[in-house]
Amino acid sequence: ESLDARGLYVLPGAIDVHVHFREPGFTHKETWETGTASAAMGGVTTVFEMPNTKPPTGTLPALQLKLQAAKKAYVDFGIYGLLAEDNIDQLEALIDGGVAAFKCFMGNTFGNLPSPPTGAMLEGFEIIAQHGYRISLHAETASIMARREKKLKEAGRHDPLAHLAARPPVVAVEAVSRAAVLAEWTGARIHILHVSSADELRPLRDAKLRGVDITAETAPHYLLFDEKAYSDHGSVIRVNPPVRELHHQEALWRALADRTIDMIATDHAPHSAAEKHADDIWCADCGFSGVETQMPLMLTQVANGRLSIQDYVRLTSTAPAQAFGLYPLKGALLPGSDADIVVVDLARQDVVRSERLQSIGSTTPFEATPVTGLPVHTLVRGRFVMKDRTLVTESRGHGRSVRRIQNMPPASPRNVEHTIAAVTRSVPAKSG
Ligand code: NCD
Numbered sequence: 001e002s003l004d005a006r007g008l009y010v011l012p013g014a015i016d017v018h019v020h021f022r023e024p025g026f027t028h029k030e031t032w033e034t035g036t037a038s039a040a041m042g043g044v045t046t047v048f049e050m051p052n053t054k055p056p057t058g059t060l061p062a063l064q065l066k067l068q069a070a071k072k073a074y075v076d077f078g079i080y081g082l083l084a085e086d087n088i089d090q091l092e093a094l095i096d097g098g099v100a101a102f103k104c105f106m107g108n109t110f111g112n113l114p115s116p117p118t119g120a121m122l123e124g125f126e127i128i129a130q131h132g133y134r135i136s137l138h139a140e141t142a143s144i145m146a147r148r149e150k151k152l153k154e155a156g157r158h159d160p161l162a163h164l165a166a167r168p169p170v171v172a173v174e175a176v177s178r179a180a181v182l183a184e185w186t187g188a189r190i191h192i193l194h195v196s197s198a199d200e201l202r203p204l205r206d207a208k209l210r211g212v213d214i215t216a217e218t219a220p221h222y223l224l225f226d227e228k229a230y231s232d233h234g235s236v237i238r239v240n241p242p243v244r245e246l247h248h249q250e251a252l253w254r255a256l257a258d259r260t261i262d263m264i265a266t267d268h269a270p271h272s273a274a275e276k277h278a279d280d281i282w283c284a285d286c287g288f289s290g291v292e293t294q295m296p297l298m299l300t301q302v303a304n305g306r307l308s309i310q311d312y313v314r315l316t317s318t319a320p321a322q323a324f325g326l327y328p329l330k331g332a333l334l335p336g337s338d339a340d341i342v343v344v345d346l347a348r349q350d351v352v353r354s355e356r357l358q359s360i361g362s363t364t365p366f367e368a369t370p371v372t373g374l375p376v377h378t379l380v381r382g383r384f385v386m387k388d389r390t391l392v393t394e395s396r397g398h399g400r401s402v403r404r405i406q407n408m409p410p411a412s413p414r415n416v417e418h419t420i421a422a423v424t425r426s427v428p429a430k431s432g
């Protein structure tokens, strides 16, 4: 097949390391078929999918169920294994079974997976560090939020802004700092998901300076919304962590420029319209669809001159490929790379319409947002999955696990030996 790309840009496909496809367990919100169709339409050629499904991806049988569901994928994928208190003895089996990274929930969010105590996290980090896989963290401290939320409810707060009040920046700062210390002491590679505040940037920078292998992402909603979103969008904007005041948004843009934040992911978190719309903010599900809107929204920032096309490619493709061991096979247009390609029209205008998204739970606070810049064709390993803005349904099932090409050598052995030696050092027996 030939392709006329006159006037268009040829970019490496986006790699979104933070999506929730809900299957198995919550298929009224999303499925692997619809989630990856959304990715294909959005110019995203690889996704990393989160473990808060039913069952959670914390055991080998659960992983096998997920791999079965993923057989309908249009695009390539990595599967996150869960790191929790009750599955430390399953981590090696999950690695053998083919997970591409791990996810640890330090705070409550959809699925209500309990956050592991620090001791269990440390043990999990030690085990995973020996295999090199990156551990992505939902870095919000559960116990701080639980107390805040209880007080707000007692005070009768049920409005959208109460969600922001329950999760002040310290909730994330405490969790990022603690995760970075555990990574430092174990040599584990970590990734901070959905950075939402100016305040998290200091522990992030400090950890990078100390030599911790730590990467971070933010998402389009933190870059494009501020606190006005609570009056504009009500419960639809409810997301963990919350969208914050304008000065946080501005700090996140600066952190992209100075590389404190390494990449943009979407936290694609679809829910049904009924689950997103609630009079009582505490009853609305958190998160919204995002994998299909990232590229148009962020290319619009390229069109506005806020982001260069080179930085856009680094933030959405090269940096995630490097952090998760897919470089240079994905995330670059270099000899030897996969032909994971998106052809974009930087001048094409459109308007975000939830009803036109492939996602099932397609409710989005970006509804009716005008955009400039659209993916026109998406190719995964040389094959069209989207052509002329149309999903190529024959490519359903073309997606493969990226684990087969991943290269994640064991993390810094110096640090790993340090902690393991401290734990196993034999106490000399007393003589005489
Ligand atoms: C996510 C979900 O719905 O699975 N929700 C969210 O608000 N971001 C979970 C998460 O990433 O915390």
Ligand code: ZN
Pocket: 109, 138, 193, 194, 240, 241
């Ligand atoms: Zn999260």
Ligand code: ZN
Pocket: 018, 020, 050, 267, 268, 269
């Ligand atoms: Zn998420």
